[in-house]
């Protein structure tokens with residue numbers, strides 16, 4: 001039969017481990033969401049004037065409205 005001290009120590013360790021696991025999980029999910037939003041490339045269609053974005057960094061993007069391939073906007 002474990003003493004109350006050992007039981008308390010085990011409960012504390014498991015609790016802290018759970019808190020750290022959730023912390024790391026949320027940190028990773030947040031970084032993933034933030035990266036997908038940050039790594040978008042902005043395009044302006046020279047044919048129809050539509051402003052649109054595409055995921056990840058790329059040099060050309062096809063317009064969703066007219067299908068014209070445009071170069072990315074540089075700021």
Ligand SMILES: [Zn+2]
Nearest residue numbers: 045048063066
């Ligand atoms: Zn277009």
